[in-house]
Amino acid sequence: MAVGVLDLDPERCAGTVKAVEADGGRAIALGADVSERGQVRAAVARLREAFGPVTVVVNNAGVTDYTPFEDITADRFNFIYKVNVLGPIIVTQETLADMKAAHWGRVVNISSSSAQTGAKGMAVYSSSKGAVISLTRTLAQELGPHGITVNTIPPGSVTGTIMSDANISDAGAERIAATLPVRRTGRPEDIASACAFLCSEASGYVTGQIIGVNGGRVVT
Secondary structure, eight states, rough: OEEEESSSSGGGGGGHHHHHHTTOOOEEEEEETTOOHHHHHHHHHHHHHHHHOOEEEOOOOOOOOOOOOHHHHHHHHHHHHHIIIIIIHHHHHHHHHHHHHHTTTOOOOEEHHHHHOOOOTTTHHHHHHHHHHHHHHHHHHHHGGGTTTEEEEOEEEEBBBBHHHHOOOHHHHHHHHHSSSTSSOHHHHHHHHHHHHHGGGGTTOSOOOOOBSSSSSSSO
């Protein structure tokens, strides 16, 4: 296993790099703003130099937003969409040649259950993640003939992440958990397990799908 761990701040990659190495794999920390093609291209070049062609991509970078609808500005809209929608497009484009050459590839886009249900006060965020779901379905059709599958995971409320730590208090997490059939919020490992399946050979007949990992928040 060889993994490139990408973050806006490469120092935040250290824990994941160590975990991969402790499990017997190889990993490298990469720094880039996913909405800036030049930075992504440079990071992918470093990854290729270290480990060779890139055939698995998990588009997990994202930013959230709680701006009331009437207060949304063009600047705020553009920022959210650049990271959440343009980011996955750029990263996938910059790695696509490797997957096509291999006639095999896996792309997993992390969307959000708020894209499926809507979320009060999150018009820009939820709509951007809805765009990720539509992007996934379209790419599955375009890239399937090249042996590349494209799926999306829309998580429910997941605690223990940078985003959740900044936006969900312990009391808030307890309130959310009480509304879910499984009576707990998600953990990063829950999303990682679904990603592992979708990135494996075992998922070769699964593409264009929404794999909900949300504790039962979305059941239809």
